[in-house]
Amino acid sequence: MTNIAKPEPVTMWESVHRIVFPTSDKELTFPLYAQVWHPSHISPEAFDFQQVIRHKPVHSAQATAEALASGRMRVRSRYAATIYSFSHITFCTYFNAFPASYWQYWTGVRAVRCSMWARGNATVRFFKSDSLGLSTPVGTLKFSSHKKDSEILTITIPLTGTIDGGFIWFDVETDVDDFELHEASWQVDAKLKRHVGDLSRFSIAITTFNREAFALRQLNSIAHDPLLRERLDTVYCIDQGTHPLSALTGFDRVKRELGDQLTYIRQANLGGSGGFSRGMYETEKAGTSSSVVLLDDDAINEPEALLRAVQFADYTHKPSLVGAGMLHLDNRSMLYTQAERMNARTLLHEQYVKNHDFALSSLADSPELHRRVDSEYNGWWMCLIPVEVMKKIGYAMPVFIKYDDVEYGYRARANGFPTISLPGVALWHQAWHSKDSSRSWQEYFEERNRILFALLTYERPLKSLTKVMLTHEASLGLRFLYSGISMDNLAMKEILSGPETIVSHYPHAIADVNKYRSQFDDAHLLDDEEQARLPLPTQSFYDKNALYLSESEAARQGMKATVRALLTPRRATPEQAPQLSLPAQEANWQTLEPVTSALVASSDGNGISLNRRDDFVMRKGVWEGFRLTRQIIKNWGSLRHRYLSFGFASRNMWERIFSQADQEAKDK
DSSP states (O other): OOOOOOOOOOOOEEEEEEOOOOSSSHHHHGGGTOEEOOOOOBOGGGGOHHHHHTTOOOBOOSOOGGGGOOTTEEEOSSSOEEEOTTOEEEOOSTTTSBOHHHHHHHBSOOEEEEEEEEEEEEEEEEEEEOTTOOEEEEEEEEEOTTOSSOEEEEEEEEOOSOSSBOOEEEEEEEEEEEEEEEEEEEEEEGGGSSSTTOOOOEEEEEEESSOHHHHHHHHHHHHTOHHHHHHEEEEEEEEOSSSOGGGSTTHHHHHHHHGGGEEEEEOOOOHHHHHHHHHHHHHHHHOOOSEEEEEETTSEEOHHHHHHHHHHHHHBSSOOEEEEEEEESSSTTEEEEEEEEEETTTTEEEEEEEEEETTTSOGGGOGGGGBOOOOSBOOTTEEEEEHHHHHHHOSOOSSSSSSHHHHHHHHHHHTTOOEEEEEEEEEEEOOGGGOOGGGSTHHHHHHHHHHHHHHHHOSSOOTTHHHHHHHHHHHHHHTTOHHHHHHHHHHHHHHHHOHHHHHHHGGGHHHHHHHHHTTSGGGOOOOHHHHHHSOOOSOSOOOGGGGGOOHHHHHHHHHHHHHHHHHSOOBOOTTOOOSEEEOGGGOSHHHHTTOSEEEEEOTTSSOEEEEEOBHHHHHHHHHHHHHHHHHHHHTHHHHHHHHHHTTTTOHHHHHHHHHHHHHHHHHO
16 A cells, blocks of 8 residues: 655644834834944843843843944835945844744744745845743845845744744844845744634724824824735724813814724713723623724834734634733833833832833843733723633733732633733833822822722732832821821721722712812912912922932831831921922932922923821821721631622623613713
């Protein structure tokens, strides 16, 4: 009997990571896409195992100014560029290096192919890095100028040795001729999708409140990207503002361009939780998308990043949340954060990558960025959530804003759905350095939802919870933010009253919180007439050295200041002139400890408040906070059971909230 050899299975290559270029703000963003090649500068510390396990940055502090030169190439379109003669360009960059480690670890893909369509004379060298950031050449393609027509060349590279970390990229070196790169992409075998044969479609949920220009910019960006729209089901634009986006000039045009791919919904203001949950709800109800991408209205997106997230999700071993990093909106080449988790001891956010400027330290010079990092949640500036996940675990907590994204990531993880913060997927967003929840109504939601996150996530109360809450309230008191202490205590009372109270209070929570906060001096921004009547501050200078204490010294002195305020309280008199005028960033307990009153700028730079010391109010508030925290800890098990059994974030609960909010809006 003759043995007939079985034919080798045909590989069906799908482009999942296209090489892209910036077509706007090129001077600000070019280091994220391509850089002039230079020898890598890797510190010897990169080989120190202790440095690796501590996740300490080990890249050279030397600025690689030569990498900023974008004059060696000309961008012709989103996918095409001309690299000039006698140039050496590397694509070992944030947006164009292929994140091999994540594909090897999270998917069944074991080889990646690079397909390049180009014309000219150039040598294209391919490299693969490992978790230490050390690179190895893995192949070469040669394009010849003797061929008049453009040619397509491909190279297949095994995905091996990158479980712990590593990228794959290429460098282009030209000779006497310019090199025209028409298109290049990284491709994988489409038969390795979780659902073979499916061309998954996705929806986008954008929630907006009186940010019409920002939201319109997002819609235009989506409308003008044909590749994205091939996979797009619809954009759910949830408008919760008092100034309808639909009334803005330009909305009708983008509505015509998107057609059925835009679903515009007006609803009462339910914050980010309510806006994004409405998008999740509509996506699941429509039943035509496999996932929804939550997208902030005030961000600048990279459309390719959206498509990469969708396609990566097709290949993961199990349904997974795919999150984006955040790039600084006001420093475009800087990665503000990528890969986040909560510290279970301090209940504070921790970022693996923070404030990394690729214009100063390229990806090749930053070995710590080559390690694979597993996230525990991703911020909802951009995050893909599969419909399969929503069907099993529900939507966001009904909490208006704050910690809804954190809790959802941990809830998904507890149900077997990981969150993957994928390098090369990011957008530009205003970072948190100019925001301070403690000086606004957001403090109420920040602290209430932080405790709710812990309550819903951890079976037992955190041993450090009392210390965490007391430290936070003491910090507020030492900064004369008595509205914050009072709102925190009000928030804990609401938690103790149960999920029924939170849900019934939800549609008018922000109005109630603003009204409650308005009774405190630190919440009152002075108008021009009030400012004119104020005497000048009695002190022109203050000791700025207090701002630069070591962590241990700051803790020691902070404890002393707290004890002093509680045991020997001071109180400013109403007629007392302010002693200092402080910018928002420097109005902390160190600068305020010696004084009893100060003018403090708001964190958004739009106003000034007169903050007066009243340690008696602080002492009363902190004591109440201690009592309420202990009560939550004592009743942790029963409270947790009440919230979990209530269906706090279920589809049915959100239908009830949407109906209630819509009815209240009609009754006004």
